[in-house]
Amino acid sequence: MDATSTCPSYSARDYKSEVKPVWCPGCGDYSVLGSITKALAELSIPPENVALVSGIGCSSRLPAYTNVFGFHGVHGRALPIATGIKVSRPELTVIASGGDGDGFSIGGNHFMHACRRNVDMTYIVMDNEVYGMTKGQASPTTAPDWEKSKLTPQGTGINPFHPLVIALAAGANFIARGFSGDQNGTAQLITEAIRHPGFSFVQLLSPCVTFRPEQRDWKDMVHLAAVDPTDDPARAARRLMTDDGFNVGVLFRGSRKPFQPDRRVSVDSVADLEKEFVL
Amino acid sequence: MSSAESQDSAIQSIEQLLAHALAMEVEAVERYETLADQMETHNNREVAALFRKLAEIEKLHVDNVNDISAGHTLPHIAPWEYAWQAPESPEAPSMSADGIHYMMHPYHAIAMALEGERRGVAFYDRLTAQSEREDVRKLAAELCETEREHVTLLEAWLSRFQPPPKDWNEDPDPPLLQG
Numbered sequence: 001m002d003a004t005s006t007c008p009s010y011s012a013r014d015y016k017s018e019v020k021p022v023w024c025p026g027c028g029d030y031s032v033l034g035s036i037t038k039a040l041a042e043l044s045i046p047p048e049n050v051a052l053v054s055g056i057g058c059s060s061r062l063p064a065y066t067n068v069f070g071f072h073g074v075h076g077r078a079l080p081i082a083t084g085i086k087v088s089r090p091e092l093t094v095i096a097s098g099g100d101g102d103g104f105s106i107g108g109n110h111f112m113h114a115c116r117r118n119v120d121m122t123y124i125v126m127d128n129e130v131y132g133m134t135k136g137q138a139s140p141t142t143a144p145d146w147e148k149s150k151l152t153p154q155g156t157g158i159n160p161f162h163p164l165v166i167a168l169a170a171g172a173n174f175i176a177r178g179f180s181g182d183q184n185g186t187a188q189l190i191t192e193a194i195r196h197p198g199f200s201f202v203q204l205l206s207p208c209v210t211f212r213p214e215q216r217d218w219k220d221m222v223h224l225a226a227v228d229p230t231d232d233p234a235r236a237a238r239r240l241m242t243d244d245g246f247n248v249g250v251l252f253r254g255s256r257k258p259f260q261p262d263r264r265v266s267v268d269s270v271a272d273l274e275k276e277f278v279l
Numbered sequence: 280m281s282s283a284e285s286q287d288s289a290i291q292s293i294e295q296l297l298a299h300a301l302a303m304e305v306e307a308v309e310r311y312e313t314l315a316d317q318m319e320t321h322n323n324r325e326v327a328a329l330f331r332k333l334a335e336i337e338k339l340h341v342d343n344v345n346d347i348s349a350g351h352t353l354p355h356i357a358p359w360e361y362a363w364q365a366p367e368s369p370e371a372p373s374m375s376a377d378g379i380h381y382m383m384h385p386y387h388a389i390a391m392a393l394e395g396e397r398r399g400v401a402f403y404d405r406l407t408a409q410s411e412r413e414d415v416r417k418l419a420a421e422l423c424e425t426e427r428e429h430v431t432l433l434e435a436w437l438s439r440f441q442p443p444p445k446d447w448n449e450d451p452d453p454p455l456l457q458g
Contacts (some may be wrong), residue, residue, distance in 0.1 A: 010395075012309075020319075021320075025317040025318065025380060025383075030374050031374045034309075040360045043360065084361075135454070135455060182367075183367065183374065184359040184367065194334065254394050
């Protein structure tokens with residue numbers, strides 16, 4: 001006989017599909033998958049009430065490995081798809097996920113405007129500072145002196161994109177950073193991000209052991225942020241000025257009202273809209 | 280509060296201890312299954328079979344804890360609220376970059392499992408020595424004994440394998456950095 005339990009109705013396993021991941025052994029994304037499923041179990045959200053949307057890349061394979069509604073979209077376009085799902089089905093818990101190349105380069109413009117719109121959803125970016133699926137090119141978050149790619153033999157020479165700074169400046173309502181090596185701590189961050197109203201952004205440092213093997217050292221470099229989260233954007237910005245890129249925890253919890261259009265407002269049909277463009 | 284103090288203060292009942300024990304074993308099963316899947320995907324069949332076997336052994340531990348838990352109502356504890364002395368549960372093999380490689384040898388897998396079992400022993404040992412509650416100390420000692428048996432088993436297992444050569448992870452056909 002099993003013990004009775006006061007545990008939630010779902011376990012992390014309930015959110016995993018039968019499809020086995022093909023990521024490289026040691027890849028941080030395995031742990032992120034575990035964190036997401038643990039967070040959903042903790043929140044006890046029925047799998048059929050969750051939509052997980054991704055773009056293209058190693059980490060964007062995530063929807064296939066989960067047992068929730070999934071949409072493996074086109075490169076960089078996870079956020080507009082996720083936005084569409086949320087505004088048309090506000091009762092769903094919507095999560096967008098992907099990598100740093102997908103989210104900050106090809107999808108960079110969508111990232112800024114998703115922060116600005118503040119639709120109630122969570123964006124999880126597994127950041128390994130490289131395009132892994134295409135065998136190792138510099139991404140927007142790659143350090144300027146990384147010389148391993150033949151495309152950038154002397155490094156990119158370009159300052160890397162700072163996702164947390166952009167998210168804060170563009171208006172994201174919740175901003176956090178985690179490390180895939182701490183699966184339970186990351187599950188806590190994701191749980192909080194999903195619970196927080198509005199657009200929540202979680203940057204997860206997730207090592208690419210194949211094309212950035214030096215990232216195995218990240219486990220010794222990450223550290224808990226020394227300060228508590230703030231709801232003051234100016235204070236959060238000052239903290240980011242001294243950020244070493246390895247602070248983990250919640251940076252910012254805003255209170256901006258999420259954007260949710262009123263679906264009861266009648267709109268013109270597509271045919272009516274097209275009339276305006278008739279020559 | 281240190282993690283050691285947090286462990287002592289968080290486990291104040293048999294139910295809390297059983298909830299920790301169950302979570303520890305369930306996590307270990309899931310990790311070993313995932314590692315077995317990874318090795319199968321990357322055609323490292325010998326290590327895949329080993330991880331699969333370790334998952335089966337951990338399932339027996341889950342059954343054992345479930346049997347002991349019969350009649351108890353276990354509290355719900357969020358994954359990040361367990362009183363482990365590290366972020367991860369003691370027995371769980373690491374899912375992160377450390378130690379996991381598609382060319383790893385059985386020796387590495389058993390050594391990894393042995394480390395996990397030793398962490399499990401240390402977890403229960405501490406409770407046995409320091410808990411203020413006698414019933415918690417007694418059960419922790421019982422659970423510790425099971426873990427010790429597995430440490431002995433894995434040590435014997437490990438002694439059957441030679442440590443791999445230094446260049447064990449040299450891939451003659453490595454993933455190419457392109458672009």
